[in-house]
Amino acid sequence: MVYRAIAQFLSQQLSNCLLCGVARAARSGLCADCRDQLPTLDRGCRVCALPLPPAAAICPQCIQYPPAFASAQAAWHYAYPVAQLLQRFKYQGDLAAGRTLSFVAAGCLEPRGELRPQLLLPIPVHWRRLWQRGFNQAQLIAAEFSRHWRIPVAPRLLGKLTPGTAQQQLSRAQRLRNLRRSFRVQHPVAGLHLGLVDDVITTGATLNAAADMLRRAGAARVSAYALARTP
Ligand SMILES: [Zn+2]
Numbered sequence: 001m002v003y004r005a006i007a008q009f010l011s012q013q014l015s016n017c018l019l020c021g022v023a024r025a026a027r028s029g030l031c032a033d034c035r036d037q038l039p040t041l042d043r044g045c046r047v048c049a050l051p052l053p054p055a056a057a058i059c060p061q062c063i064q065y066p067p068a069f070a071s072a073q074a075a076w077h078y079a080y081p082v083a084q085l086l087q088r089f090k091y092q093g094d095l096a097a098g099r100t101l102s103f104v105a106a107g108c109l110e111p112r113g114e115l116r117p118q119l120l121l122p123i124p125v126h127w128r129r130l131w132q133r134g135f136n137q138a139q140l141i142a143a144e145f146s147r148h149w150r151i152p153v154a155p156r157l158l159g160k161l162t163p164g165t166a167q168q169q170l171s172r173a174q175r176l177r178n179l180r181r182s183f184r185v186q187h188p189v190a191g192l193h194l195g196l197v198d199d200v201i202t203t204g205a206t207l208n209a210a211a212d213m214l215r216r217a218g219a220a221r222v223s224a225y226a227l228a229r230t231p
Pocket residue numbers: 017018019020021022030031032033034035
């Protein structure tokens with residue numbers, strides 16, 4: 001089921017622009033005008049990609065609690081029309097929307113030289129969610145990044161033990177502990193530079209928990225890549 005979803009995802013061929021419908025859109029599925037209007041995230045926290053005012057380089061949160069990942073990057077702000085395309089992808093199974101975003105983001109975020117991770121790891125979802133939805137959106141995005149960047153994906157290196165639960169009432173430390181326990185590192189990672197892939201970075205807590213588990217298992221460095229970042 002998962003492999004069929006990946007193959008289907010990667011083979012999306014769009015002839016009309018996904019947003020304005022104009023014919024002969026680029027291979028990405030967007031015409032040049034619509035593509036230029038995507039809300040590019042050009043000023044984000046160097047560590048967690050949180051949108052920041054021009055003068056700041058690192059957000060207060062990352063200064064106070066440095067996360068376990070070395071850097072996170074997102075291609076866009078979580079705003080119109082990226083947010084709508086992401087929702088179509090995630091909740092309505094619109095693979096064309098997801099593939100277009102992944103295709104364009106792969107070009108924006110491509111890591112170079114020493115910053116290239118050795119493996120890409122999609123943030124896993126619990127099997128129950130996978131079963132309901134039929135695909136893990138992070139795995140599809142990672143497949144597209146992998147094809148552009150020529151970096152292999154290790155889809156089962158990180159396992160998800162518990163479904164996501166509401167954690168609003170818990171303290172920061174409790175939340176991190178619970179989140180960390182929800183992941184399992186299933187293969188040796190000592191000394192590796194790993195690239196986590198997710199659709200949206202919201203608080204960064206999930207990425208931090210996954211990165212923390214990987215660092216505890218000996219990973220040398222963890223970088224993260226996402227399509228969008230919420231404010
Ligand atoms: Zn267009």
